Amino acid sequence: MKYFIVGIGSALILLLIMASVSWAGTWDFNPGQEAVKHRSDVTGDVQGAGYFMERMKVNTNNLSMLEYSHGSGTMDFADVLYDEQKTTHASSYIYWIDYTTGQWTRKYPGASSAITYTRQYDNVQSPTSFAYGTGWYASNPVTYNSLLKDKNEAKSYQESASMHRQVEYARALKGDIAIDMNCTAPTATVSGKGSISMKIDDDVTQGTLHIGELLSMPMTDAKTPKFKTKQGWKDPMIEIDNNYIGDFQVQKTMKLEISKSAPSWMEDWLPCCGGGFFDIPSNNFDKERGSQKGIFDCTCRNTSISTMKPAWNASMAQFPTEKYRYVP
Numbered sequence: 001m002k003y004f005i006v007g008i009g010s011a012l013i014l015l016l017i018m019a020s021v022s023w024a025g026t027w028d029f030n031p032g033q034e035a036v037k038h039r040s041d042v043t044g045d046v047q048g049a050g051y052f053m054e055r056m057k058v059n060t061n062n063l064s065m066l067e068y069s070h071g072s073g074t075m076d077f078a079d080v081l082y083d084e085q086k087t088t089h090a091s092s093y094i095y096w097i098d099y100t101t102g103q104w105t106r107k108y109p110g111a112s113s114a115i116t117y118t119r120q121y122d123n124v125q126s127p128t129s130f131a132y133g134t135g136w137y138a139s140n141p142v143t144y145n146s147l148l149k150d151k152n153e154a155k156s157y158q159e160s161a162s163m164h165r166q167v168e169y170a171r172a173l174k175g176d177i178a179i180d181m182n183c184t185a186p187t188a189t190v191s192g193k194g195s196i197s198m199k200i201d202d203d204v205t206q207g208t209l210h211i212g213e214l215l216s217m218p219m220t221d222a223k224t225p226k227f228k229t230k231q232g233w234k235d236p237m238i239e240i241d242n243n244y245i246g247d248f249q250v251q252k253t254m255k256l257e258i259s260k261s262a263p264s265w266m267e268d269w270l271p272c273c274g275g276g277f278f279d280i281p282s283n284n285f286d287k288e289r290g291s292q293k294g295i296f297d298c299t300c301r302n303t304s305i306s307t308m309k310p311a312w313n314a315s316m317a318q319f320p321t322e323k324y325r326y327v328p
Contacts, residue, residue: 030157035061035088035111042081049074050128051144058083060113062183064155067117071148071170072128077121086112087185110158110185110192110260120176123148147171148207152198154179159194159258160216161238170207177201185260192260200252204244213240213254 040058053070060083067079088111125148129141148170155162167173178199186192202209215238244250 030059030061030064030155033059033061033064035085035113037085037088039084040082043079045078047076050130051146056081058115060085060115060183061088061111062156062158063113063115063181064153064157065115065117065179065181066151066153067119069121069148069150070146071123071125072144072146073126073148074124077119077123079117079119081117083115084113086114110183112184112192114183115154115179115181117152117179118176119178121150122174124172125170148173152177152179154181154196154198156181156183156194156196158183159196159256161194161196161256161258162214163196163198163254164210164212165198165200165202166210167202167204168208168210170204172205173202173207175200175202194258194260195256197253197255199254200250202248202250204248204250206247207245209244209248209250211240211242211250211252211254213238213256215239215256 042056046052051070051072052075054067056065056067058065058081063083065081065083067081125146127143127145129143131138131141147168149166149168150170150173151166153162153164163179165177178197180195180197182193182195184192184194198213200211214236216236238256240254242252
């Protein structure tokens with residue numbers, strides 16, 4: 001049988017900016033996953049000979065990552081996994097004055113979460129036999145002869161994007177992979193960001209390698225029909241389907257970023273409202289209005305007075321006296 005070795009290196013980087021507000025709808029969530037605030041860190045380091053199978057799947061309400069691998073032979077691999085649901089929908093609503101209606105508007109911009117995963121591996125496949133216990137299998141060992149498989153999936157539901165890498169039927173596999181996903185919701189004044197990336201460096205011996213990426217067509221109109229909670233899959237913006245069979249050295253980087261615009265305000269930096277400044281609706285008033293609050297509660301005056309050199313007696317007239325008058 002004739003074998004061949006091919007070295008391949010490529011990179012795909014795409015940046016999308018959504019002009020309209022691209023916030024979560026009911027079709028943008030990881031199916032069946034609630035936004036429960038949590039953080040998880042997992043590390044592993046494995047060396048040995050025999051048979052192994054590992055499966056790790058982590059979910060947030062809008063992200064998902066899967067790692068699955070198995071095989072028999074000599075194994076040496078290590079990995080680091082982090083995932084966090086930073087905010088939930090119910091705790092992150094925002095207010096702004098709608099540019100079209102001029103009215104105060106309240107909306108849930110979506111939850112924020114992140115997943116990162118890195119893995120290094122140097123595995124060589126071979127048959128392995130084990131004698132189990134003291135009964136029949138002690139004199140009739142069980143033989144494992146499993147070719148190597150290693151699979152990674154990364155999905156960002158709000159961005160309607162996914163990346164996939166899979167090695168199967170390999171005699172040996174060496175390399176590393178890094179996955180990074182982030183879904184940050186916009187605030188009333190700052191745009192959000194969705195990103196997904198996969199960096200692959202694989203040396204495959206007598207096996208198959210598949211690498212794929214999908215970005216479906218974004219759809220922000222809630223009236224647009226959707227098929228089984230999926231949107232824009234009929235004619236995707238990006239569809240990558242690469243397959244290699246044999247002996248290959250492949251390096252590939254895929255990165256996708258989407259900006260989720262903050263709302264357009266009708267007002268200037270100092271908001272106007274019928275009920276007064278302190279009646280402005282807000283999820284966290286002190287944080288969102290901290291730069292303006294001092295004008296209305298007079299703390300900015302006190303702060304300014306405290307910085308005067310020489311010290312200013314606040315009981316004196318507010319207009320400059322001869323003592324404070326500037327003389328060029």
